[in-house]
Amino acid sequence: MRVVERPGVTGIQKFYLVEVVKGLLVTLGHAVRNVLNPSGMPVIPYPEQKKDLPPTTRGRHRLMKREDGSPRCTACMLCATACPAECIHILAEESPDPKVEKLPAKFDIDMLRCVFCGFCVDACPLDAIRMDVPEIAIAGYTRDSLVYGKEFLMDHDNKDIVPQYNPPRPVVWTHGPHAKP
Amino acid sequence: MEVPDGANVLEAALSNGVALEHFCYQRYLPVAGNCRTCMVEIEGPKGNMLTIGCNTKVAEGMVIHTQTPKAKQAQKTALEFLLLDHPLDCPVCDKAGECKLQNQYMEYGLYDFRRGVERDFKGGKAVDIGEHIILDQERCVLCTRCIRFVDEVPKTSELAIVNRGHQSTISIFPGQRVDNAYSGNVTDICPVGALTLKEFRFKQRVWFLKKTESVCPGCSRGCSITVEHNKGKIFRFMPRENAELNKTWICDEGRFSFNYYQENRVAEVRLGHSPRSLEEGIAELAKLLEGISPDEVAGIASPAAALEDNYMMKKLFEKRFKAKNLAAPFWGKPGDEDKILKLADKTPNRQGLKLLGIDTEGKDLLERIEKGAFKAVIVMHNNPFGQDEERAKKVYGKVKALIVLSVHKTKVAEQGSMLFPVRPFTEKNGTFVNATSRLQRFRACFEPENQDVIEASLWIGRLAKALKLEGFAFEDTPAVFNAMAKEVEALKGLTFNSIPAEGKVLDLAPVSPEPFQGVKAQPNVLGKAKS
């Protein structure tokens, strides 16, 4: 173990203004360079360009289906119980198949309340809910449009989602401490 | 430890805070001893002996071990046997959360699954066996609690075990469905998810439910119940154990009345046809009453209202109007009655009116109203002219102002010139006195959404304030009760919070016999240790 001393303030640094001016010069350097060379900024113009999502991304929910297309969910409410944001609202109904017993008549996820913790996925005993749809920017014009219902959550081909992943383009810093010569 | 004579070992343990695994034993049902999970080790002359606790009476000098390795192993083995072919679909099962088997496994089991061969499920899912009941034979562990119940309490004996060995299942006799008046109780005592209620099945997971101590207002028996609710919605009434009154049973009529209290409700204060806020409504009512001579105001209290509501009504009429102009007639036709719990009088608080000295017949008052002697009539939780609509219409035509405090949109509520919504018993605090003169307390489950819906007793307090009367300012209903207890002889020394959970029998002549006439309702001696 190595104890690292805090550098402390010494000598000329105690005269705060000198350090202030040094700091100001650093920020001014950034500002001037960015004005003269906008391409040097390590930014992605977001809605037009998007970063690839890594395969472990926790995205929007979906409800998995049985082979016959009925929901795998049996409305056991464990996800709703585990949910810390209380964003899952389920109404159960009797299933026509007595072996299944129970079906969700309504399965609403209020995305405005969801905190994307993934507890629902962990809680599910039937792997019926997954958070692997690679959508991370969820937006809508009305509150109602962001309460996702059963039909919407089941609108997929029931296959495993493996996002195409290209490692991010390495950021090339043209200036600053990480600049490559 | 010293326990009452005749108590069994399990009862002695449970009643005195010693945890012991048990399953088929139900305090108010005869011992069957078929689950074998309440194994204890009893010291004897031939060395320690394993035996079941429920079927062993406590004797002088008996030394019982519940936690020895041997006893624990026996308990665990019995549990493992019960779970051998029990399906492990707890997330789907509606009992999960209040399932005895689930709880016991978490408490005493926690073993690794040892069955080497495929599980052998019996089948028989979701069998409709009665008006209210669904049977799942696969989940049944054959504890026979339900069979013992239908044999002993309603004595209708619809259920039995059929077949032999591992194929034994609970079933009904052909054509004889479980439709007795107490059938709902079998689902309460079923320790697993084998018997479920159609009315509750899949409606709500039990761990979401909040439980509030209450009293069934369905008849003058006033059984102790628990109201189970979540987010302002009531999901079921469950019997609350009261050894002195309803044991752990209630009738189906009371059990399934829970929807009645949340349907067809009066939503807002109305004067004529225009909605008002409570503030405005009371101000206008006070103005109206001030313009009427105190002799010309009649009051209709109610045996369906809480003791506090009636007390406030009486107080209002004593101080502001004439006490003789207050009565509590009730339209209620006598209902069906049996020797177990149900009583013919379908009002929960007629004894309470007697306690307060309010006339429960009120024929004279009704006649005077009919003759047009009153300009204003205040009707609280009541419908004095019952189903006789013609007469009611005629009478109310003669009254200048009919002020109605009502929970539901009843006929009289529609006819009222001023209508104030009040809370049903599930949303307020209060007390009822039942037919056997037992004072019982119920508590509010939740606040109604509309804050203008207030308790009738507090409504009278607000009105009294608007009429500039002193002594009506109570913060809440418990405060009303505490004030009332100081004035009423039979309630002396009681406060709202000191009423025992099982109620208190008042010094007042009972009007009905005790429940469970001719029923062996107490087969086991309750084993609470003498202190």
Place this chain on the structure above:
Amino acid sequence: MMDSAQLFTLLNITVMTVIMWLTPLQFIPFFIWLERKGSALIQDRIGPNRAEILGFRLFGIIHNIADVIKLLMKENITPTNVNRLYYLLAPFWSMTVSLLPLLVIPLAAPITVAGHPIRFQAANFDVGILYVLSITSMGVFGVILAGWASNNKFSLLGGLRSSAQMISYELSMGLAVVGLLMVYQTVKVDGIVEIQGHLLTVAGHTLPLPNWGVFLQPVGFILFLIAAFAETNRNPFDLAEGESELVAGYHVEYSSVKFALFFMAEYSNMVAASFLISTLFFGGYQVPFASTEELLQHPRAVLTVLCLLSAVGGAFFGILVSRRAEHQERLQPGSRRMESSFLKALGFGKAALALSLLACLWMGLLPAPEWLPGVLAALLQTLCLLVKVLFFCWLFVWVRWTLPRFRYDQLMKMGWKMMLPIALLNMVITAVVILVQKN
């Protein structure tokens, strides 16, 4: 009955008052844009650039219009338990007070046009700079009222902090100015600016430096600058609204237009502070090394300078736009071409126009009316003042995005234990030096 000269003076004052009231209001959107864009550039970001009108984004300046619309359309909430009068008064007070100090700032030296003297100063009080100090010290009432009347503990804390801070730093500010006044021997603002038009003379030697306050009173300048930051509640002294501790400080309960007023008052204060610093320490409207008389004598040179500045500015702007356009083209081919071409044309067109004007001037094609030298001098001087003010506006932004916020004890320690003694010392030394020089 007024004669025409008096009437003209009245008109002059009225117009100047309106101009000096509108100046900070014009500065505010620009300042906000500068803040957003400046912070972005300092942090290697692009900054706001999404709001657009007909495809024109103008480097994000359209966002100000969006902001105004947003603030006006928002629900104007008045919380239930506030002290209504003071709660509503506070933002108006803040805004009003923040607009007042500029009235005494001269934009240019007085000139005479067609026999009429024109002053570029709205109010020439005899109390001069003291008026500014008294007005700025009233600004704290807005903050305290808002903090107290909101009936919210966060805003109350913000108001308390702010009042303590302003009182602490007002002292140093006043004392820093005292040193300056001793040197200038006047409190009138136009007098202060006039003196700064000469060259610096130390012990009989004329130095190649303008006679600016910053050279005469370097310590006083630093003290004044720091105090000005503290007075405007600006980072690193923005403890009054320290969002990490107080949510938003004194204006946490304000919304919509009322919040906008606070927001604008804050920026308007900074504009006023920039004007004040420029005027007191950087020669105000004085063009360095060119006194007003010289400017009036050489109108041709003045026009040349103006044209050259305009040409260089236009060309620089055009080059910047084309560089951004290249960048944009790489990110998203084909997007934003129209705006770029338009802005490029604007910049280069302006440069070309200025150059052709310059050519005309040298070929003697321009008429030279009698009032031209005065107007040109005033134009150049106003421009010079604006450049100085813009620099200090940028300094406010620049410092904010460089320095972290002080801790409250550090703030108090600095105010009372460092600034105040130094200011007193500065004052005493200045006095001694002046005495020695006089004898």
